[in-house]
Amino acid sequence: MRCAGVRRRSRLWTLLYPLLCSVMLVACGGSETHLDDEAANKTAFDWALREGVPLPLEPAANPMTETKFQLGRHLFYDARLSGNGTQSCSSCHHQDKAFTDGLVVSVGSTGDSHPRNSQTLTNVAYNATYTWANPALITIEAQMHTPLFSEQPVEQGIDDRNRDAVLQRILDEPRYEALFAEAFPAQGSPVSFANIIDAIAVFVRGMTSFNAPFDRYQLGQRSALSASALRGQELFFSEALECFHCHGGYNFSDSTVDRTIAFVERPFHNTGLYNIGGSGDFPPDNQGVFEATGDPSDMGKFRAPTLRNIALTAPYMHDGSIATLEAVVEFYAAGGRNVASGPYAGDGRTNPFKDSFVSGFAITAQQQADLIAFLHSLTDESFVTSPRFSNPWE
Amino acid sequence: MIRTFPLCRVIGTLLACLLSVNGHGHGETPTEVGTRVSAAVSVTWRDDGMLLQDDGRWLIPGVLMGGEAYPVDGGVTVDEARLDLAHRTAERVFGRLQISSHDGVSDAEIHHAYGGLQLDTGPVLTTLAAGRMAAAMTPANGEHASDRLFSETPLPLQAFLGSQLNDDGARVSLDLGAWQLGLESWRGDSFPAAGEGEELNDVYLHYRDGWNGVPVFAGIWWLQADAVNRSDTRYSADGHDHGSVSQSTTLPEYWFDGRTEIGGAFLRLAGGHASHWHWALEAQYLQVSIEGSVRDSTRLAPWSAEDNGGWLQASLGRGAHTLGLRWERLVLENHLSGAAAGALADLTGLYNPDHDPQRSSAVYHWQVQPGLALRLEAVDDGIQMESIQRIAVGLVWQAELL
Numbered sequence: 001m002r003c004a005g006v007r008r009r010s011r012l013w014t015l016l017y018p019l020l021c022s023v024m025l026v027a028c029g030g031s032e033t034h035l036d037d038e039a040a041n042k043t044a045f046d047w048a049l050r051e052g053v054p055l056p057l058e059p060a061a062n063p064m065t066e067t068k069f070q071l072g073r074h075l076f077y078d079a080r081l082s083g084n085g086t087q088s089c090s091s092c093h094h095q096d097k098a099f100t101d102g103l104v105v106s107v108g109s110t111g112d113s114h115p116r117n118s119q120t121l122t123n124v125a126y127n128a129t130y131t132w133a134n135p136a137l138i139t140i141e142a143q144m145h146t147p148l149f150s151e152q153p154v155e156q157g158i159d160d161r162n163r164d165a166v167l168q169r170i171l172d173e174p175r176y177e178a179l180f181a182e183a184f185p186a187q188g189s190p191v192s193f194a195n196i197i198d199a200i201a202v203f204v205r206g207m208t209s210f211n212a213p214f215d216r217y218q219l220g221q222r223s224a225l226s227a228s229a230l231r232g233q234e235l236f237f238s239e240a241l242e243c244f245h246c247h248g249g250y251n252f253s254d255s256t257v258d259r260t261i262a263f264v265e266r267p268f269h270n271t272g273l274y275n276i277g278g279s280g281d282f283p284p285d286n287q288g289v290f291e292a293t294g295d296p297s298d299m300g301k302f303r304a305p306t307l308r309n310i311a312l313t314a315p316y317m318h319d320g321s322i323a324t325l326e327a328v329v330e331f332y333a334a335g336g337r338n339v340a341s342g343p344y345a346g347d348g349r350t351n352p353f354k355d356s357f358v359s360g361f362a363i364t365a366q367q368q369a370d371l372i373a374f375l376h377s378l379t380d381e382s383f384v385t386s387p388r389f390s391n392p393w394e
Numbered sequence: 395m396i397r398t399f400p401l402c403r404v405i406g407t408l409l410a411c412l413l414s415v416n417g418h419g420h421g422e423t424p425t426e427v428g429t430r431v432s433a434a435v436s437v438t439w440r441d442d443g444m445l446l447q448d449d450g451r452w453l454i455p456g457v458l459m460g461g462e463a464y465p466v467d468g469g470v471t472v473d474e475a476r477l478d479l480a481h482r483t484a485e486r487v488f489g490r491l492q493i494s495s496h497d498g499v500s501d502a503e504i505h506h507a508y509g510g511l512q513l514d515t516g517p518v519l520t521t522l523a524a525g526r527m528a529a530a531m532t533p534a535n536g537e538h539a540s541d542r543l544f545s546e547t548p549l550p551l552q553a554f555l556g557s558q559l560n561d562d563g564a565r566v567s568l569d570l571g572a573w574q575l576g577l578e579s580w581r582g583d584s585f586p587a588a589g590e591g592e593e594l595n596d597v598y599l600h601y602r603d604g605w606n607g608v609p610v611f612a613g614i615w616w617l618q619a620d621a622v623n624r625s626d627t628r629y630s631a632d633g634h635d636h637g638s639v640s641q642s643t644t645l646p647e648y649w650f651d652g653r654t655e656i657g658g659a660f661l662r663l664a665g666g667h668a669s670h671w672h673w674a675l676e677a678q679y680l681q682v683s684i685e686g687s688v689r690d691s692t693r694l695a696p697w698s699a700e701d702n703g704g705w706l707q708a709s710l711g712r713g714a715h716t717l718g719l720r721w722e723r724l725v726l727e728n729h730l731s732g733a734a735a736g737a738l739a740d741l742t743g744l745y746n747p748d749h750d751p752q753r754s755s756a757v758y759h760w761q762v763q764p765g766l767a768l769r770l771e772a773v774d775d776g777i778q779m780e781s782i783q784r785i786a787v788g789l790v791w792q793a794e795l796l
Contacts, residue, residue: 031726040733260734262694
């Protein structure tokens with residue numbers, strides 16, 4: 001009996017011992033989280049981002065430097081950087097309008113009307129694509145060839161006939177000698193269109209805007225948003241209104257890329273602005289991604305722009321055809337636009353290529369006011385007044 | 395006699411509920427010939443609930459939550475309501491159907507729906523069962539608020555098994571004397587597999603015997619789960635709901651792909667005399683190894699984890715009155731890499747600021763009548779960085795209807 005008892009005690013300890021050791025392990029504690037970003041968040045540039053916003057991509061061929069940023073700022077505001085010396089980048093991108101121009105469509109240096117509305121440069125470093133509807137245009141450097149050199153329509157109007165003269169104007173400006181030398185110290189003759197493009201791209205890429213009341217609220221300043229804006233925020237992020245599906249994330253656009261992103265999405269949306277003749281068509285000079293792909297299902301698809309500083313960037317839509325934020329909300333509430341007469345007549349609400357999220361919703365006058373109050377809370381006053389982004393020639 | 399007989403039944407019921415060592419436990423195979431219908435309800439009032447995120451989600455810092463790991467809320471909640479039908483023939487064919495709601499979820503679901511048989515194969519008794527059932531690797535997995543001494547689900551089960559591993563599958567168990575070897579293979583729809591689950595299997599070895607008159611129930615187990623596209627679906631039926639918890643913020647969507655391996659051990663002891671003093675001890679330990687990646691619609695981060703957790707529980711009672719203590723703790727070590735490591739650690743709740751989630755609870759349990767118990771609890775909840783305390787008053791009703 002005694003032996004049996006010892007055997008039983010021994011069997012019990014066989015079970016108990018590892019369990020007690022394990023419990024001791026738990027009791028010792030030691031939770032920790034190891035994060036290894038593999039140097040992805042390394043940067044030499046002051047991006048002025050708020051907490052929670054990842055760094056944008058930085059092209060290996062054109063790293064961000066403060067000297068290039070300052071050179072680019074001078075070039076951005078310099079009308080000498082156009083064929084006839086009358087127009088700079090800033091002609092269509094005014095700082096006080098969050099770098100848009102307030103026009104329905106922009107006008108080039110020779111008077112050509114652009115078919116599209118000038119886009120904000122707010123946080124363009126995060127754009128997954130550039131311009132309104134070009135899936136192939138994925139860097140600012142590549143995009144800049146269009147405003148500088150395009151012929152249809154002419155924007156800054158630099159071409160083979162005037163490019164040497166344009167460069168000479170730059171060379172003749174005394175300030176540029178030092179600015180180019182500091183920005184491109186390894187080059188003997190740094191004044192070139194390649195370097196001009198790189199410098200302006202660095203300046204534009206460095207235009208970050210994350211100091212709106214919305215951001216301050218996100219960082220814990222509860223008084224940053226009014227009661228109306230908070231109600232509007234709830235509406236904005238509700239499934240009833242669907243706004244956030246295309247205008248979500250820290251940059252309020254689903255066409256966003258940053259250093260943390262592994263699967264880059266480059267979405268475009270048909271919002272039902274037009275439906276010419278009921279066939280889904282858009283006006284012939286402005287058909288969205290279809291112009292690039294020729295795919296009928298891409299008819300009328302455009303990139304969802306950031307809503308940051310949206311209150312400053314009227315008029316709205318790719319063709320500037322909606323004048324106010326109130327009208328934009330009414331447009332989405334209706335699930336599109338019915339053009340009753342004229343060459344573009346057709347009911348956009350039934351456009352066969354319309355995005356499923358533009359399905360319409362009921363909204364009261366108070367809710368509309370709340371939603372617009374929230375959109376106003378995305379205005380970053382420091383962005384539109386910052387000397388860092390202002391005209392250095394004034 | 396008139397007084398002591400019901401008291402013995404009361405204590406017998408109590409010990410059965412606490413230990414589930416008598417073969418009639420909540421998650422076990424019917425052992426008696428005939429039909430048995432039972433019901434149970436556990437309802438609890440709490441002065442406060444668990445701490446939630448700003449968006450309304452309940453996260454344990456450092457854990458990729460999922461399954462049915464719901465927090466307890468303040469106010470009155472029905473922790474569990476169940477109706478259980480079990481039948482067994484003389485030919486050792488059995489079946490079981492149970493409908494229940496638990497963890498404060500209002501919707502009832504089919505919790506158990508399985509059938510099986512036992513085969514006398516020489517010295518070994520072989521039991522085959524198939525259908526929907528709770529995994530049997532540890533008895534704690536099959537228990538709910540009306541079975542346990544405490545109303546709240548043990549923290550390690552919440553963290554590592556999504557409260558409970560309950561799935562469609564098959565079990566083969568071999569009984570030889572005090573030992574039972576079990577093999578279970580699941581469809582893989584449940585946490586920690588879930589999503590488009592590839593595989594979910596477990597194996598266990600249980601020992602159930604007496605030691606100097608003390609019932610002993612001990613075991614070790616191991617589980618492996620592969621997951622593809624596993625999301626946290628706790629707050630939406632289809633995994634795509636941005637507003638059900640809080641309308642002011644959208645709920646993040648993210649997925650896990652990879653393998654989870656869990657090793658566990660447990661020990662339950664009980665003793666004393668029915669009409670006098672009685673006591674019970676329980677220790678459970680889980681060690682978790684995870685290898686895979688977390689991602690949202692655009693970002694991905696390789697993730698590995700070496701976690702462990704466990705709890706110790708002791709109770710001492712006299713007659714219908716029992717006092718109990720429980721201490722639970724998790725130790726969580728996560729490794730995330732890649733450009734999105736920080737962002738996804740924050741988004742998924744995997745970031746743990748060197749904090750060991752833990753909870754200490756005390757309970758007074760009074761078996762007022764054979765089918766009715768009163769439960770008073772005090773909880774020191776240190777699951778989040780900020781520790782909170784709550785008290786709870788609950789009733790547990792259990793009845794054999796047939």
